[in-house]
Amino acid sequence: xxxxxxxxxxxxxxxxxxxxxxxxxxxxxxxxxxxxxxxxxxxxxxxxxxxxxxxxxxxxxxxxxxxxxxxxxxxxxxxxxxxxxxxxxxxxxxxxxxxxxxxxxxxxxxxxxxxxxxxxxxxxxxxxxxxxxxxxxxxxxxxxxxxxxxxxxxxxxxxxxxxxxxxxxxxxxxxxxxxxxxxxxxxxxxxxxxxxxxxxxxxxxxxxxx
Amino acid sequence: xxxxxxxxxxxxxxxxxxxxxxxxxxxxxxxxxxxxxxxxxxxxxxxxxxxxxxxxxxxxxxxxxxxxxxxxxxxxxxxxxxxxxxxxxxxxxxxxxxxxxxxxxxxxxxxxxxxxxxxxxxxxxxxxxxxxxxxxxxxxxxxxxxxxxxxxxxxxxxxxxxxxxxxxxxxxxxxxxxxxxxxxxxxxxxxxxxxxxxxxxxxxxxxxxx
DNA sequence: ATAGAGTCCGAACGATCGGTCGCTATAGTC
DNA sequence: GACTATAGCGACCGATCGTTCGGACTCTAT
Numbered sequence: 065x066x067x068x069x070x071x072x073x074x075x076x077x078x079x080x081x082x083x084x085x086x087x088x089x090x091x092x093x094x095x096x097x098x099x100x101x102x103x104x105x106x107x108x109x110x111x112x113x114x115x116x117x118x119x120x121x122x123x124x125x126x127x128x129x130x131x132x133x134x135x136x137x138x139x140x141x142x143x144x145x146x147x148x149x150x151x152x153x154x155x156x157x158x159x160x161x162x163x164x165x166x167x168x169x170x171x172x173x174x175x176x177x178x179x180x181x182x183x184x185x186x187x188x189x190x191x192x193x194x195x196x197x198x199x200x201x202x203x204x205x206x207x208x209x210x211x212x213x214x215x216x217x218x219x220x221x222x223x224x225x226x227x228x229x230x231x232x233x234x235x236x237x238x239x240x241x242x243x244x245x246x247x248x249x250x251x252x253x254x255x256x257x258x259x260x261x262x263x264x265x266x267x268x269x270x271x272x273x274x
Numbered sequence: 275x276x277x278x279x280x281x282x283x284x285x286x287x288x289x290x291x292x293x294x295x296x297x298x299x300x301x302x303x304x305x306x307x308x309x310x311x312x313x314x315x316x317x318x319x320x321x322x323x324x325x326x327x328x329x330x331x332x333x334x335x336x337x338x339x340x341x342x343x344x345x346x347x348x349x350x351x352x353x354x355x356x357x358x359x360x361x362x363x364x365x366x367x368x369x370x371x372x373x374x375x376x377x378x379x380x381x382x383x384x385x386x387x388x389x390x391x392x393x394x395x396x397x398x399x400x401x402x403x404x405x406x407x408x409x410x411x412x413x414x415x416x417x418x419x420x421x422x423x424x425x426x427x428x429x430x431x432x433x434x435x436x437x438x439x440x441x442x443x444x445x446x447x448x449x450x451x452x453x454x455x456x457x458x459x460x461x462x463x464x465x466x467x468x469x470x471x472x473x474x475x476x477x478x479x480x481x482x483x484x
Numbered sequence: 485a486t487a488g489a490g491t492c493c494g495a496a497c498g499a500t501c502g503g504t505c506g507c508t509a510t511a512g513t514c
Numbered sequence: 515g516a517c518t519a520t521a522g523c524g525a526c527c528g529a530t531c532g533t534t535c536g537g538a539c540t541c542t543a544t
Contacts, residue, residue, distance in 0.1 A: 077521080077522090090394070091394035091395075092394060092395075093303075095305075095306070096305070098500080098501070098502085099503085100501075100502085108522075109522065109523050109524070110502085110523095110524095111503085111504080111505090111522075111523065112521070112522040112523060113522090114503070115520090115521070115522070119502080119503080120503085170394070171394035172393055176390060176449075177390040177393075179449060179452075179453050180382065180386060180387040180390045180449075180452070181303060181387070181390070181391065183381065183387075183449075183452035183453045184300070184302065184380070184381035184382070185301075185302075190453075194453060194454060197454070198454075222462075224458075225465060225466070228446050228450065228463075229442070229462075229466050231446045232439075232442030232443045232444075232447075232466070233442045234442075235442055235445040236438050236439065236441045236442030236445060237442075239386075239389060239390075239441070240438065242389075242390070242393035243389050243393045243400075244404060244407070244408075248434075249438060252434065252435050252438045252439075255435060256435070256438070256439050256442070287492090308532085309531080309532065310530070310531075310532085318492075318493090319492065319494070320532085321492075321493065321494080321495095321534080322491070322492040322493060323492090324533070324534095325490090325491070325492065325493095326491090328533095329532080329533080330531095330532060330533090
């Protein structure tokens with residue numbers, strides 16, 4: 065029936081599996097991912113699909129790695145060229161909001177859903193999630209520190225605090241979009257980011273460009 | 275082996291099931307709840323357990339209803355006696371943070387986890403979640419409006435905006451506690467709430483008590 | 485004493501889960 | 515052209531899923 069694939073095509077098959085897996089996982093969760101349904105969707109047999117990974121857990125890890133690439137392309141890459149510091153923080157947040165608004169992952173940010181799915185368990189999946197979040201947090205905090213050094217943010221700013229609050233804005237946006245379909249939340253998120261990053265709210269009332 | 279329960283004991287059995295179900299669901303998710311394991315944990319048979327509900331979906335709904343009662347007891351009740359307006363908002367947020375910090379649900383706030391589990395699907399479970407969140411949001415927004423009317427918050431404040439940002443803080447806290455076990459996030463959450471509710475950051479620089 | 489309602493069990497159901505095994509057909513290598 | 519590696523298939527495994535059913539049992543009401 066279906067012709068055997070060449071070695072060159074095999075990589076593209078793996079591609080197809082992972083791409084689909086990311087979408088399904090964002091909708092049904094990393095655990096809701098089932099080999100059988102995934103294989104059926106792609107016109108493969110279960111064993112043929114599993115042969116590319118060896119186990120479901122490896123597939124889950126590959127899915128998260130791939131989601132990380134997508135996230136970086138969508139959120140970090142568009143901002144990477146901005147000037148490090150406050151400019152880039154603004155650019156990242158704009159890209160972040162856009163990424164959620166456009167529904168890059170159809171079921172919402174895969175990292176957020178996966179976190180709340182795996183936070184109560186152990187295992188490699190949770191460990192990978194922790195690493196990925198840590199990397200992202202560190203990256204944002206670095207730009208906050210740069211902004212502070214430049215005087216674009218007040219000297220007393222706690223980088224971890226700001227990252228904590230920005231993450232909260234994005235989670236709240238993800239929540240509002242996915243559960244309520246409330247597109248008004250997008251402007252609320254922008255306002256919140258503005259309030260967190262901009263001068264309106266400095267303790268000394270000084271504009272950040274000083 | 276196990277003695278048959280009287281009619282009077284039946285209610286307490288249902289109680290035991292739901293109580294356990296809430297804990298398991300917060301750790302494994304509402305879908306990860308399985309009749310078999312739940313029955314085994316409680317020393318019941320699967321059919322005996324299911325007899326109290328009829329289907330897994332009914333059990334899930336009962337679990338959410340119960341979680342709502344717990345949430346209200348832990349977060350709303352301690353603040354209910356405070357003066358409506360800014361005072362009560364502060365009290366609610368303090369109770370909310372404490373509720374997350376103490377791990378009332380061992381796997382983190384059940385509503386947050388359930389949301390991200392069911393936001394991609396339809397069905398009565400998601401519908402119930404939407405209603406519960408809407409009620410909570412409306413309750414908070416009402417106190418924001420009272421605070422604005424009283425002049426405790428600036429006149430231009432958008433209630434939905436504030437509720438959106440407060441929710442974000444709590445989700446970020448839940449995330450930090452559950453995934454990273456980062457207890458420092460508790461003070462970050464307090465700082466964030468302070469910044470959202472207190473005077474330090476008014477557009478007109480006026481203290482809220484004016 | 486007796487009938488009925490309700491609680492719970494044990495066995496079984498079809499379905500589906502992740503995973504294994506042996507096989508065929510092809511691509512690339514020599 | 516023979517050899518090796520591997521992509522993919524089909525059949526199958528044991529486990530577990532939610533659910534159903536009949537019956538044993540306890541209580542309450544009459």
